[in-house]
Amino acid sequence: MEPPETTPSAQPHAPVVGRVTHHSIELHWDPARTAKRQGPQGQWTQFSIEEEDPRTHTYGAIYMGYATRHVVEGLQPRTLYRFRLKVTSPAGESAHSPAVSVSTAREPLSSEHLHRAVNVNDEELLLRILRGGTVKVDVPNRLGFTALMVAAQKGYTRLVKILISYGTDVNLRNGSGKDSLMLACYAGHLDVVKCLRRHGASWKARDLGGCTALHWAADGGHCHVIKWMLQDGCEVDTMDAGSGWTPLMRVSAVSGSQRVASLLIEAGADVNVKDKDGKTPLMVAVLNNHEELVQLLLDKGADANVRNEFGKGILDMARVFDRQNMVSLLEERRNRQEPRRSLSLLPAGRTPSVAVELEKESLRL
Structure with missing residues (x-):
């Protein structure tokens, strides 16, 4: 029916x-x-x-x-x-x-939630995601950064420790080859740097340009981080793969920081090192108009008479690039040094006044 x-x-x-x-x-x-x-x-x-x-x-x-x-x-x-x-x-x-x-149901936790939690420093949400076990701790965001890289760059030490406890790989690199240690060093987060080092991050790692964490720390200019890195055994004169620049050369080219350069030089950085084109830190500092750094390099033994592969000295470079303040500084330094050299060559019995007259004659010549 x-x-x-x-x-x-x-x-x-x-x-x-x-x-x-x-x-x-x-x-x-x-x-x-x-x-x-x-x-x-x-x-x-x-x-x-x-x-x-x-x-x-x-x-x-x-x-x-x-x-x-x-x-x-x-x-x-x-x-x-x-x-x-x-x-x-x-x-x-x-x-x-x-x-x-x-x-409707609660939205399932995903990698987007993971990166959102790290970006806003939400420890509770991060723990809930990681405890759920459905999201991989090292899944990258759309820029190729892992959660650890983001936390290290932002200086979120507690999140860094949580991610490490859940097995994140401290040595993973992003698309440009930078690892979490490099990002933390550049940003100046010493607590994060120490934590990463305790868990296996290496000073020897290089990005795609051949730069190490010390190169990036020099660019960042955070002296307290650089000082600790050097004390921890970080190599001071490592050259990058592109131009053959050491961290000191990077300072000469980028920031011109006297404080950073002093730390590197005190740790043994070579002030007369040459890059692939034959330039020294002094030459690069002159070209970039870093006057205080030029004075420091000269005081620390940089060779003012060195020439590049084209036979040009630093004074030539300063004139070609119209660095008038550099020309004045270098000429003044040279004039101060030449009388001292003349005095050291003075025969026995000559008086200082005679030496001055000889110096004047040499300058006229």
Whole structure:
């Protein structure tokens, strides 16, 4: 015996909730309990799923058809929704079911949440993600940085320790070859640097340009970090792979910091080292107009008479590049030194006044 056809005057049953995710809700209904399907489709009972607008408490159709199942997608996580079923007979008469309320699920934790937690220094969220075990600790973000790299760069020491305790690889590198240690050294986060070193980060690692952590620390200019690095055994005169620059050369080219240069020189940096083009730190400092650094290098024994592969000395370079302050400084230093050299060559019995006269004659020549 066939079930009696439901008429619009009989209220249909509410839709049944099926699978629910963080962004979708499945709804289905039993046609045997709502209407028969006989003859051409145009004579079938039509169904509509209507969703309530929480602001106006009015309903709008989100599905119309003859199916007995519909999945509502594109929903927000952990949000309450209300739906009802509308049944329309072939004659055009309709009736609504009671509303059904259902909440979407919590959004599953992903790598995006991992990096979001590190970016905002959210220790609680980070621990919840790592304890869940569904997200790999070393998954990179869209820039190729691991969570450890980001935490190291930002100086979040507690997050660094948490990530290490969950097995992160301290020696992984980003797209330019920088590891977490290099990023921490450049940013000046000594506590992070010490932590990474305790857990296996190496001073010998190089980025794609052949630079070490000390090169990047020199660029960052954080003296307290550089001092500790040198005390920890970091090699002071390592050359990069591109120009053959040591950290001291980088200081001469980039920051011109006297304080950083002094630390490197005290640790044994060679003030007369030459790069692949034959330039010394003094030459590079002159070209970059770092006047105080030029004075320091000269005081520490930099050779003012050295020439590059084209036979040009530092005074020539200063003139070619119109570094007038450098020209004045170098000429003054040279004039101060030449009388001393003349005095050292003075024969026995000559007086200092005679030596001065000899010096004047040499200058005229």
